[in-house]
Amino acid sequence: MQRTFQVLRVDETSKGQFEFRIEQKSLQDLPEGNTLIRVEYSSLNYKDALSATGNRGITRAYPHIPGIDAAGKIEESDSKYFNPGDQVIVTGFDLGMNTWGGYSEYIRVPDKWVLPLPKGLTPRKAMELGTAGLTAGLSVLELLKNGIKSKDKILLTGATGGVGIISLSVLSQIGCRVTAVTGKKDYHELLRKMGASEILSRHQLQEKNQKALLKGEYAGAVDVAGGSTLAAVLKRMRYKGIVTCCGMVDSSKLETTIYPFILRGVRLIGIDSAECDLKLKKEVWNKFAANWKFDFLPECLTECTLEEVPHYIEKMLRGETIGRVVVKTAR
Template sequence: MKNPFKALVVRENTDGTFSRKIEDKTIEQLPTGEVVIKVLFAGLNYKDGLSASGHKGITRKYPHTPGIDASGIVESSEDNRFKKGDEVIVTSYDLGMNHDGAFAEYIRVPANWVVKKPENLSFEKSQQFGTAGFTAALALHKMIKGGQKPEMGKIVVTGATGGVGSMAVALLAHAGYQVIASTGKSEKEYLTSLGATEIQDRSFTSDDSNRPLLRPKWAGAIDTVGGNTLATLLKACDRNGNVATCGLVASPDLSTTVYPFILNGINLLGVESAECPMNLRTELWKKLGNEWNVNLPEDSATYISLEELNPYLDAILEGKTKGRIIVKF
């Protein structure tokens, strides 16, 4: 296939700055891989904003096409697990980071990165979930494995209007949990539509007393913030609760004591979606296509064209997006 297709390309200029432009590319210019996929939908994530801005901790070499989430149709495959016409999802691994990503009409990836799309999950819905929804699902899965049950009490979600946060609110509510949404934004109506039963300012999950333990305020948590917020979530979690951590918007540092763990039996769960084993990845996508296929409000996703993407790459870094931004090809 030698016909050109459109892709967003980020280039490093001679003066050290970075520029973005939609360019024509061919399949032959794509990185190596066994499966070529015609991209139908691609979700925007914070990492994409970093990659598109020249963040060398995310993407080492330029020119580069960002985009860590994609859903589409197999165009060709050298691996017998996939054939032309298969409906698939690709998220995580190195897609869009050091391997040209989903902000293009075609991608070529290793077969081991590809998941067959569940029949009950539309292409659009798979990208409404995307890495954010998958990460939230992985957090909930780990909490359930740790013994978390709805009858234990409310679960607090920090950064609740963000990609992972909003998906976590919706999934928890759908699974029968009461959800406290913690946010610094005035999005009460939006969070209520996702299923939050209580909405609190971010100060609700930030304690500066230096006390090792606090009176319990929640039964568990999914945290996208890190830093003092994560420490507070641990200190104020009720006995035998689970706190899942999957972000560091505020800080990567964690200053706490062992008391929440050895006195209250709190489980601190790390949620790492990029290299999640394929068997678990497939299981969770099946859940998202079936029992966790939550009905999301219309304003939880904004659909744009590839030509409209550029300003959103800056907006997501500035915290000015709401819900999921999805490129529709």
Template sequence: MSRFKALRVTEAPHGVFEQAIVELGIDELPAGDVLIRVQYSSLNYKDALSANGNRGVTRQYPHTPGIDAAGVVAESAVSEFAAGDEVIVTGYDLGMNTPGGFGQYIRVPAAWVMKRPKGLSLRESMLLGTAGLTAGLCVDKLERAGIDASAGPVLVTGASGGVGSIAVALLARLGYTVAAATGKLEQAEYLHRLGASQILDRATAADGVGKPLLKEQWAGAVDTVGGDILFNVVKSLKYGASVACCGLTAGAEFKASVLPFILRGVNLLGVDSVELPLVVKASMWDRLSLQWKLDNLETLAHEVTLEQLPDAIKQILAGKLVGRVLVRLD
């Protein structure tokens, strides 16, 4: 097959960005070690930003977004991979400034590619995608900082989103008592099904921004939203507790004080899933496919085709999506 379908984002006059399903030639892909026939991708907030012309994510257009891809090797110039191998790619420059998983083919460096985790199908790997990898890394950071399931409730902010949903399900799977903060209280039943025992609305999570400290409540937290809500979480951690921070949908800045850190010894742990060495990613993917495998992945997601993807992008930018969006490309 010399041509394939892709979601292409182009810049129109007056700074308007347009999305369309187009046919591209494989020879239009950049040079790389491995050509992959993509079967599944997923929609992340960063993908929506790229599709909407955010120059902080993607510098040059036309462009094909999609920071996640799972598929089958079509051609390989390296011995580590052979035609027919099932592989996944998440992060690095995929879908940012390199054509990504919203196209039926990608060509990438071998250093970005890993073989499909044995305990996951290609479909399951993209039900998780970067969101699942990030959630897993957050939980791992908390455990490395000393939290365990007996320590008390763990808060997840942005709990109805992709990372948040998986974090809730994963923490519950591991025996933690989970509190879920969300701006979508109508999704309380969904969050309870994932394992949350307490639901907080966004207004409650944002209350007390001007105070230097808040009541100690949380033995740990996964924050997916950033902004002042993140620092409210910091101010309400129990003594010595930690929050793993991985998102910024509520803002990239917050008003901070040293008081929670020097009076309660709390920890703010940054989590990145993009530029991690491949060996670290592979280790976490193995854990997500085996010891930490979720049995309710399908309940976290709904599936769309390439043709349906623009509508889903509008929804995620409007804050209306719940859980994960699986993109089917075959």
């Protein structure tokens, strides 16, 4: 008897709209790859929301099965690195963008995309973090490698999102004094509980000031927004400040001057969690398993089924999600 399983499929209609459906698939439908994984959990990231709603810069062709994250167990593999029963993580590369993604009970991928699940993490815990956690971890690593120390003041944008919440927690554990930027007035107390020393509104950050530089208060920053938000962040860095950039929630464009760079020696570092090598990904996952342990507050974490993913995609695109959404794929 042919084994069947559930997937969440996105179809493009003749009118250019995008519709979701739960569909039954068999193992024969999976793409080529030397490693078959039974997925227990995935997660919802902003890139997933864009992929599932027709962003051609992420996903070129439909029908499509999204999900850039997956955690579960190896069922079959001819890889010398893995055996059936091994618990593993897959994030990034082309998973869920132009190949079959993690919103499926099974995936088949190349072993070069796969990492062993570190001791200290479960598949569920790994997907509480997912690509957002990996991105946050890479951002924090860059700050630390470039001289950020305990007690330094750090500016953090998009503080109630997945990358923001996780970055805030890790940075506060390290001992940094984090100023969290958010447009959501109702979540100031939540951010303080997660470790924020100070909170700024987006309006306060982007005060109308034509000066090329403002008071240099911050040793570093994690920016998820791009656009005018990132431009405002750069103005506020102190001498030799470090800014990581990993998103474009505000805009993909950046209009700024060169003054932060040539007068204060500010360094702007791009963060890519999809194509970075497995060694670096493994370093971050091991830190989450050992050094950067934390639990999300209930308000920052939601679990949903494959059937519920479209609802949370809509909420995410409206800016209404807080923290992380974990997707339970296994029945």
